[in-house]
Amino acid sequence: MKYPKIPLAQTVIQLCKAKSIKHIIISPGSRNAPLTIGFTNNPYFKCYSIVDERCAAFFALGIAQQLQEPTALVCTSGSALLNYYPAVAEAFYSDIPLIVLSADRPKHLIGIGDGQTINQQNIFENHILYSANLKLDLDEEIEVEEELPIFKNLENKLEKLLGLKQGIQDYNETEINKAVNIAFSKMGPVHINIPFDEPLYDRIDEPTVNPTTVSVEKQELKIETNILNECIRDWNAASKKMVLVGVSRPNSIEQKWLDVLAKDDSVLVFTETTSNLHHNNFFPSIDKIIAPLKDEDFKSLQPDIILTFGGLIVSKKIKAFLRKYKPQQHWHIDVKKANDTFFSLNRFIQSSPNQFLSKFLPEIQSKKSDYKKIWSSVKETRAYKHANYLSKIDFTDLKAFEIILKAIPNNTVLQLGNSSTVRYAQLFDLNKTLDVFCNRGTSGIDGSTSTAIGCAVANDKQTTLISGDLSFIYDSNALWNSYIPNNFRIIIINNQGGGIFRILPGHKNTKNFDTYFETKHQLTAKYLCKMYGFEYNYVSNESGLKNNFNSFYSLSQKPKLLEIFTPKNLNDEVLLQYFKSIS
Missing domain, CATH: 3.40.50.970 (Thiamin diphosphate (ThDP)-binding fold, Pyr/PP domains)
Incomplete structure (x- = not known):
């Protein structure tokens, strides 16, 4: 050596x-x-x-x-x-x-x-x-x-x-x-x-030094008994409790504790796409629930206590809601830090969520409340209107996401790009067998493809990346890489620019907007795929997309990329109308 x-x-x-x-x-x-x-x-x-x-x-x-x-x-x-x-x-x-x-x-x-x-x-x-x-x-x-x-x-x-x-x-x-x-x-x-x-x-041929290794000191986190007792007391007294879960690793919390939370009529558990938590009684697709609400609805939803754990929250709507209609108490559970996201944080419990729930939940009492019943009814109504609206719309970003998310194979890894990609995914109830990841620490578009490839190299499961066109092009050097597995898949939603800017306040369809905000372009991934050895295909309509998935996940000698072209001048109208239609 x-x-x-x-x-x-x-x-x-x-x-x-x-x-x-x-x-x-x-x-x-x-x-x-x-x-x-x-x-x-x-x-x-x-x-x-x-x-x-x-x-x-x-x-x-x-x-x-x-x-x-x-x-x-x-x-x-x-x-x-x-x-x-x-x-x-x-x-x-x-x-x-x-x-x-x-x-x-x-x-x-x-x-x-x-x-x-x-x-x-x-x-x-x-x-x-x-x-x-x-x-x-x-x-x-x-x-x-x-x-x-x-x-x-x-x-x-x-x-x-x-x-x-x-x-x-x-x-x-x-x-x-x-x-x-x-x-x-x-x-x-x-x-x-x-x-x-x-x-x-x-x-x-032989080293000349023999350095000393210092072992890692393991820190044992203990929840103080008086803190735990105060939490149990306040929780049992409240009739409206909300649990909000941000970015979390798959299988980080035992299912039995999720089942306890799901049974309590006074508890609403809101989960994000990146939380990797699932239960039929939970409330995924947060924006779908709260986007159409009016002031009196928000007051009804306002919790006495909000318990948060996991990483950063994607939904701007729930952040705006909880900042305006503040809970009396906000507790955050984490081994390292607590963000005062809603400007009401009054308790940081330094613990893993699973450790805290294992100490806390056996001591709580179910509270009689119509809190969950009311909002479960809202969830059912939204789900019905969601399906009804999607059955009628033209082929756009929203329709493409519906088809894509149903087609991803069970027990695989889904990596989401930032900006519009992760926000569209938030509107759907994802396959429970998927492990979902997204770079939500800084929420940048700059490294989604490279991260997904690193993930695919390290994980035995197949990995799919869904990315917007700007995010993909920005990180296109990620494909300059000889380690990409043949079963790696990339799906690009190409709406010829930064489509998310079309749903934000601003003057659309002007030269200034097109150039400096939406950044219109006519680029495709076709020649990048040729240069880097990816199988390439593209679609621009609903039937083409559905038919393509018959072969997209089949075995191959190369990784594959599917580029989906959607109408940029229609995407924002369909999405904005979506929130009106489900109210």
Whole structure:
């Protein structure tokens, strides 16, 4: 086995292996050569080469999202590191562990006009759990008097130098251990900045350092008895309780606790598409329920207590509702943080939702209330009108989503693009066997395809990505990737621009709007698919879409992409009329 000659690179690589960080996503460069040599010559690591650093970072995020363990990113110095930032921010807000390993130049080469140098230390300061700025190794062949004049008049110069070298080694080991342990324990991104001096490509057969591994300290979260008792008391006294669940991993809560919540007549459980929670008595498709409501309806729906868990909420409508009609109490359950989304948060319980519910629900009493009965009736009415409206409309985005979501195979993974894609999906009751994911930490369109591909690589289940045209084109370098499984599927809704802007306030159908908001275009994915080796097909009507799904999920020697063209001047009218029709 070959190792980089530089001890600092050996230290990073050995500690990554000791801490079971297996997936290493490398973008090519020279300054990171010592790390690349070490990782790629060690059979323990699964290494991926992805040129575009932004795509590489979201690819790594997709792997970490599925495995729930850190993946490592390796890049050269300079602007390469900046391209990681969108994915780092997403990981920060979505609690996904990433380890950024950035090669850097020595301090004396920074700020003097040398190539590929920027100020890399603490570069992700506002969106990182920890930044470790490592120190440059001292070369064993260093000329002490020339490089370290402080030793000029000291005796035992070599002994002093060796002590300094060991001090640097100890510091670097401590910082690496700390950063990686935080990524594990707090589930989020960390940055390790690693300065290397030339020569960068020298190799040796045996490592020259043996770094010490510090184990991760497991934090045991306990719910204080008095807090739990107060929650039980207040919950039992309230006749209108709402549970609102944002982004959650599949199977993160035991079904028996969901069943308890579903039986209580005083509890409404609102779930988002990304919550991965299902029960016949729950209320999915939030916007479908509340969009047509009037003031008196909102007052009737207003809860005494709202209990939230999971990640960020997609529905703007329920956020607006709960900000105006505030609950008396808002409790949030999470192991890390609580967002005061509705400006009424009064209790943050640091616990996993499953742990809290297992302590809390056995002690609650079902309360007589017509809260659920009233809103269950509303849900049934909305479902009937929803189906009736969809049976009559022309082929548009809304109709396409109805067909697509019914066609996705059972027990597969669905990755949703942001903006209009995830919002359309919110209007439908999804197949309960699907695992649903979306980058809702920052809700950006920039890495949906790369994340979905990383997910497909890490997951044994088949993955389907549904994306808008702008989101797909924006991240089209994601296809510049030799790891995409043949069963990976992409569905693009191409409405020739940013269709979501047509349903927002603004002056449509003007040159200014078309150019700067909707960003009209005539691009398609056809030639990208030809270049990157995808099977390509397109449809532009209902029958074509239904017929295409007969073969879209069949076995193939290549991944497949289906592009669905919808009428941009009709989509917004159909969607706006939808909310009127279900009221």
